[in-house]
Amino acid sequence: MENNQAENRKAKHTMEMLMMVIALTLVTVIAASLLGVTDMFTREPIRQAQRAMLHRSLEQVLPAHVNSPIDDKLVWHAAGQNMPVYLARDARGQVTAFAWEAVAPDGYSGSIRILIGILPSGGIHAIRITDHQETPGLGDGIVHNKPWLDFFVGKTLDNTRWAVKKDGGNFDQFTGATITPRAVVKAVRKGLEFFKTNRTKLLKMAAHLDIQSEKGKLPS
Amino acid sequence: MNKTEILADGFWHNNTIFAQLLGMCPLLGVTTSAINGFWMGAATVLVLLGSNIVVSLIRGFIPKNVRIPAYIMVIAAFVTVVGMAMNAWMHDMYLILGLFIPLIVVNCAILGRAEAFASKNSVLDSATDALAVGLGFTFALMLLGSVREILGHGSFFGISLFGEHYPDFLMFVLPPGAFIALGFIIAGINIINRRVGRTSQSVAACRPAAHTAQEQA
Numbered sequence: 343m344e345n346n347q348a349e350n351r352k353a354k355h356t357m358e359m360l361m362m363v364i365a366l367t368l369v370t371v372i373a374a375s376l377l378g379v380t381d382m383f384t385r386e387p388i389r390q391a392q393r394a395m396l397h398r399s400l401e402q403v404l405p406a407h408v409n410s411p412i413d414d415k416l417v418w419h420a421a422g423q424n425m426p427v428y429l430a431r432d433a434r435g436q437v438t439a440f441a442w443e444a445v446a447p448d449g450y451s452g453s454i455r456i457l458i459g460i461l462p463s464g465g466i467h468a469i470r471i472t473d474h475q476e477t478p479g480l481g482d483g484i485v486h487n488k489p490w491l492d493f494f495v496g497k498t499l500d501n502t503r504w505a506v507k508k509d510g511g512n513f514d515q516f517t518g519a520t521i522t523p524r525a526v527v528k529a530v531r532k533g534l535e536f537f538k539t540n541r542t543k544l545l546k547m548a549a550h551l552d553i554q555s556e557k558g559k560l561p562s
Numbered sequence: 563m564n565k566t567e568i569l570a571d572g573f574w575h576n577n578t579i580f581a582q583l584l585g586m587c588p589l590l591g592v593t594t595s596a597i598n599g600f601w602m603g604a605a606t607v608l609v610l611l612g613s614n615i616v617v618s619l620i621r622g623f624i625p626k627n628v629r630i631p632a633y634i635m636v637i638a639a640f641v642t643v644v645g646m647a648m649n650a651w652m653h654d655m656y657l658i659l660g661l662f663i664p665l666i667v668v669n670c671a672i673l674g675r676a677e678a679f680a681s682k683n684s685v686l687d688s689a690t691d692a693l694a695v696g697l698g699f700t701f702a703l704m705l706l707g708s709v710r711e712i713l714g715h716g717s718f719f720g721i722s723l724f725g726e727h728y729p730d731f732l733m734f735v736l737p738p739g740a741f742i743a744l745g746f747i748i749a750g751i752n753i754i755n756r757r758v759g760r761t762s763q764s765v766a767a768c769r770p771a772a773h774t775a776q777e778q779a
Contacts, residue, residue, distance in 0.1 A: 362628045369620070369632045373639035380643045387650035395653060475660070478594045478735050518732070 395472075403459030403468040404430040404439045411441065416547045418442070418540075429548050430459075437548045439467050440537070446529035450521045451475045454484070458533045462545065465498045469530060474522075481522030490514060490523070494530065499538060504531035565690050572694025579702035579744075580751045584671040588662045589703060590740040596719050599707030601655045602662060603700025605644050607693070609666050610675060612640035614692035617680040633676040634667070641666045671699065709743045710734045 393412065400411050407430035418425045430439040439461050446454040455473040460466060469491060476482045483490060493513065505511025506524050513527045537544070578584050585606075592602045616636045624632045645663045648656040656663065666672065675695055680688040712718055714735035716728030733739040 358625065358627075362625045365620075365624050366628050366632060366635075369624070369635050373635050376639050377642055377646075380646050384646040384650035388646070388653075391650060391653035473657075480732065480736070 399457045399470050399472055400428055400441055400459075402470050403441050403457050404428070405459075405461070405467055407431055407438060408433050414551070416544070416551050418544075418547075427544065429551070437462060437545065440544060440548075442533070443472060444529045444533045446525040448521075448525045448528070449474060449476055450481050450519065450525075451477070454522070454525055454529070456526060456529055456533075458530055460534070460537050462541070463498075464534065464538060464541065465496050466494045466530070466534070468492075469494050469526075471526070476522045477519065480516060480519040483516045483519065484522055484526050487516070490516075499531070499534045504528070504534075565687075568687060568690045569694040572691050573698040573701070576695075577698040577702060577751075578671040578695060579699060579706075580748055582671070582674075584674060585669045585699060587665060588669060589706060589744070590737055592659055592662050593703055593707040593710055593740060594714070594735055595711040595717075596704055596707040598655075598658060599703035599705075600700065601648075601652070602659055603696070603703045605648065605659070605663060606666055606669065606672070606699055607696030608644050609637065609640045610672055610692040610696040610699075611689060612643075613637045613672055613676055614680040614688040615685055616640075617676040618683060618685045618688035621681045629681065630673075630677070633673060633681075637672055637676065638667045671695065705747060706740065706744055709747065710739060713743070714739065 397412050404411055409429070409431040411428040411430050414431065415426045415428045418427050425442055428441040429437050430441070432438050439459050441457060441459040444456045444458050446456060452475040453473075454471060454476065457470045457472050458466065459468045471485045474482065474484065476484065490513075497512075503511040504513075504527055506513045506515040506520060506527055508515050508520055509524065511527065513523060515523050575581065579586075579589055588602055588606070593599045613633070613636050617633055620632070620636075641664060644666070645656070648659075648663060675691060679691045683691070708718060712723065713731050714733075715730055716722060716724040722728070731739075734743060
């Protein structure tokens with residue numbers, strides 16, 4: 343009798359365990375398939391939304407152009423990373439500006455991503471912040487403060503002291519927020535230095551890209 | 563409990579924010595403007611609806627011991643779905659709300675509704691409850707967002723109220739202002755409740771035991 347009871351209890355226990363496993367597995371499978379289906383429907387729209395976002399930012403940092411910079415890009419390999427450099431061209435196919443995304447790792451909270459548009463002469467055409475986690479109302483002035491953003495226009499390595507005023511430079515800091523503008527100014531300066539060092543190579547790559555696309559068009 | 567009671571309870575007497583003080587993280591984090599509060603609330607409503615309905619559907623089938631992981635799984639799935647959808651079709655707002663969208667998973671108010679209500683009630687009642695609680699949460703987010711936007715930026719839903727020269731009242735944009743504004747709003751709500759004379763009931767209704775007591779009565 344006792345043996346029977348013990349066995350019964352054991353069997354019941356095994357049943358319960360099995361039920362838990364089945365229940366959790368089923369819930370997981372259903373959840374996973376729901377996510378799979380959603381991913382199918384949202385993957386393309388998400389890609390397009392990100393592309394539209396980049397397109398909008400590019401239009402803001404590049405001068406008037408006849409090409410489509412979002413597709414007319416070269417890829418710069420540096421430090422194991424591939425950085426797309428977007429190009430603006432005039433009607434003759436000449437590159438009129440470069441744009442790429444610089445990262446300021448030293449924002450007040452996390453990295454700040456900055457899209458920099460540079461003219462072949464080495465002057466800034468415009469900059470826009472594409473991603474940040476700075477304090478609303480303080481550091482996020484780098485996004486909304488139009489005069490501050492416009493101050494970058496036309497600045498080169500030589501005609502500007504690349505630091506905030508507190509550090510003896512030309513750029514305004516914000517009331518209550520120095521770290522954020524400091525990080526942005528530093529990142530843009532580094533971008534200018536990068537461009538100065540690699541200007542010839544970038545121009546050559548851009549010209550080569552143009553020849554390639556011309557070749558690509560020939561058969562058709 | 564009839565539908566009207568469920569609605570009144572979830573939206574007002576048992577309001578996630580004002581009565582239970584749950585979900586403070588998204589509340590204080592995203593309510594720098596009314597529109598942010600609205601969309602955060604909308605995302606939460608969708609997740610709550612989904613999780614409450616599914617939890618209610620599977621309530622007879624999930625063994626007691628593993629119900630919490632099962633509920634969390636359901637909630638996490640719906641949060642991810644809502645996050646993907648916002649990323650696809652409301653990209654700008656998705657970027658603004660950022661981390662707070664995935665964090666809906668750990669909004670204890672949602673697990674709270676699954677455990678305290680949906681696991682014990684019919685699908686229709688659970689959906690009603692989700693709507694009521696979700697809208698109550700949205701109402702709270704929008705109220706705090708409006709106060710902070712009006713005082714902090716002098717605008718409402720992005721429309722400037724006091725002209726160009728409003729000196730941004732930064733404190734209300736920053737977290738301290740959120741706490742202060744929330745304190746005053748809750749004080750105000752308590753005054754209203756006392757005038758109406760249902761304060762004691764609203765506190766009691768927070769506890770699942772109170773539900774059964776009311777049902778028996």
